Amino acid sequence: MIIGERKPIPEILTMLGASKKVLVLGCGTCVTVCLSGGDQEAQEMAALLRIKGYDTKSLTVERQCELEFINPLRESIQSVDTVVSLACGIGVQALSDLYFEKNIFPGLNTTFMGMPVKQGYWEERCLGCGNCIVHLFGGTCPITRCAKSLLNGPCGGSKEGKCEVKPDRDCAWQLIYDRLKKLNHLDWLLSIQPPIDWSTSRYGGQRKMTREDIWL
């Protein structure tokens, strides 16, 4: 899922500036599951902004990243001057495209694609490089989880299974080694992985996907 973290309130207040009527808009998918931008968080933020003197209401839609869910919001959005979106950056941009004339502000920082590893703890898992080779590494993505994105790791900074860059984080290469050892595939690590073709990643420019077979 996409993980987001609520921005500090002072930052949100600075963005709001002279706004008067504010809609706090939650999103019912990823950010609900990671407890940052769902209906409950939208209500809480609306209450907080009311205390700060804004005429505020809150609403939550299933997914802010899909037009069919944000199209019906026209009336609610027309009645305010500003929307604080608690969706990820995709939702904020979808609203901005659709409601061209309104202030749409991000209430979250979109942090990463990851998962809850345990209660109240989320970790990054995927960079979306566009050419998945995670199977070669025993199911641990070194591009995402090694601080240096080494394909021929580990570097000299792996200590007791932890990464020198962030000592509370597992060394991806220790995880790769352990799993491939278990699977009896350590020989996979002996061949040199060639340089990545980053053209499928964000570095090739903004990406798109087309499926002409389902075009209307």
Added chain:
Amino acid sequence: MAMSWLKQVLHSGHFAVTAEVGPPKGTDTQVIKKKCDMLRGYVDAVNITDNQTAIVRMSSFASCLIVRNQGIEPVMQMVTRDRNRIALQSDFLGACGLGISNILCLSGDHQSLGNHPQSKNVYDIDSIQLLQIFKNMRDQKIFQNGEEVKGEINVFLGAGESPYADPLEFRALRLAKKIAAGAEFIQTQAIFDVDIFNRWMEEVRHLGLHKKSYILAGVIPVKSAKALQYMKNEVPGVVIPDKLIRRMETATDQKSEGIEVCIETIQKVAKIEGVSGVHIMAIAWESIVPEIVQRSGLLPRPVKGESTSS
């Protein structure tokens, strides 16, 4: 284009000695020249670090040219942290064209540990891929994309390796990858625990890697027990036995004890089969290198023009 002197020294069977010079955090080239004056005649080549510990310094490339003009052969360190394959290959062409004859390929210290932790890293490729790219540019005359490289390239390629990082049982196998990728010489992480190094060298010999590449054992002279303790706590990939820290703590003159420890380490590793030289990383203490080299019995160094057979 001249063949690497370091390669000639190693090839002729001499026990090689290299040192390290960190470029200045500024424009004063005299800093490098002074360090060269200290080292000339005591080492076969000098590594020039590439923004080591991710702290901005004069570029390795520029510093290498200064060192070479001082009559010392540089080993140009190149890290993949700050440059993509375009910039790395471009600098490689420039370095080869200007006669830099040794290049050490590294991934580099992560920028979050340095003095610009807000910067974006590159890591387009890793150190093993860098070795392979440079080897192919030299031997196959092709860029990473397969296009033709024009001109002569005569460069001695090296890599770093830590015998101490986890998983320990994979370190020698990973060294084999580096050598397969193109590493002709290896400079190791600093050795304080000779026993672990010995076990690693056993595996290296078992894999026959000492015959495919020259292994130079890294050492660091340490000025105090405090500095040693700091390295133990803060520098990953370095293992420091507690008894060594105790020895430094109880010494009446810690500085001279540090020199003593370094010389002992050199003498111990020199006896290990498959070790072809020593790399002395006297960080901010280059002036001590001559004494260490001399007292370790590594003088005189071979001289160009004279017979290099040992």
